[in-house]
Amino acid sequence: MADKYEDDDLVPESVEGYVVGEKKTVEEYTKLDAEDESLAKWKASLGLTANSTPYPVKAGDQRRVVLVEIGLEFPEQQELEPIFFNMEDAQGNTINKEIKFTIKEKSVYQLVLRFRIQGEIITGLKYLHSVKKAGIRVDKVEEPLGSYAPNTVENPYYERRFAEVEAPSGLLARGGCSAITKIIDDDKTVHLTFPWSFTITK
Numbered sequence: 036m037a038d039k040y041e042d043d044d045l046v047p048e049s050v051e052g053y054v055v056g057e058k059k060t061v062e063e064y065t066k067l068d069a070e071d072e073s074l075a076k077w078k079a080s081l082g083l084t085a086n087s088t089p090y091p092v093k094a095g096d097q098r099r100v101v102l103v104e105i106g107l108e109f110p111e112q113q114e115l116e117p118i119f120f121n122m123e124d125a126q127g128n129t130i131n132k133e134i135k136f137t138i139k140e141k142s143v144y145q146l147v148l149r150f151r152i153q154g155e156i157i158t159g160l161k162y163l164h165s166v167k168k169a170g171i172r173v174d175k176v177e178e179p180l181g182s183y184a185p186n187t188v189e190n191p192y193y194e195r196r197f198a199e200v201e202a203p204s205g206l207l208a209r210g211g212c213s214a215i216t217k218i219i220d221d222d223k224t225v226h227l228t229f230p231w232s233f234t235i236t237k
Contacts, residue, residue: 045163045217045228087187092153093127099157100218100226102129103192104149107136110199111143119147134231140204146197150218150227151186158182159221162195166214173212180218202235209235 106119120134138144148162160181166174180195202208211234218227 045165045215087189090151090153090186090188090191096127096153098129098226099152099154099224100160101127101151101153102148102227102229103151104147105134105231106147106149107138107144108147108196109142109144115139115142117147134229136231136233138202138233138235140202140208140235140237143199143201145199148195148197149192150195151192152183153185156182156184157220157226160226161219161221162197162216163219164214164216166212168210168212204235209237 102122104119104121106117108117109115118136120132122130122132124130160179160183162176162178162180164174164176165172176197178197183193186192211232213230213232215228215230217225219225
């Protein structure tokens with residue numbers, strides 16, 4: 036999942052005047068301003084509690100954001116089974132597999148991303164993807180994901196559901212599209228880049 040898929044469309048929008056805050060370790064955040072109630076609530080929202088067990092990470096694993104599963108759900112069509120691709124093997128290694136969805140025209144689908152944070156707190160995470168058909172960009176998504184603490188045994192991954200989308204219809208809409216996804220944080224570190232594709236059918 037290295038950043039080997041270059042796409043000029045996958046550059047996040049910058050916010051004028053925004054300054055990236057100083058990075059801190061999990062331990063530093065845990066000890067920070069113990070008497071501040073609002074900060075305590077924020078830390079709890081990240082899962083920074085004394086009672087949680089860190090998710091085990093293999094020695095030498097430098098990944099900070101790990102794709103666990105990617106899938107599509109069809110909330111308005113219960114007869115359609117969700118489609119999910121598991122992106123890890125039993126040892127927690129990323130599987131290099133083709134991600135390809137088939138979507139019926141006019142169906143309403145929802146992209147679902149399950150990912151794990153490990154090693155350190157990630158702030159200002161963003162999801163970007165660019166969709167092309169016959170080499171021409173037909174869609175671009177930039178979605179803030181938020182800030183996350185490393186996962187725990189009790190909460191082994193985070194899940195993000197994106198807005199529902201209706202698949203286009205008609206002769207010109209049918210066929211295959213290719214997409215590139217990039218996950219980047221607020222200091223422009225690219226954590227994941229991967230290709231996927233889908234086909235619109237009648």
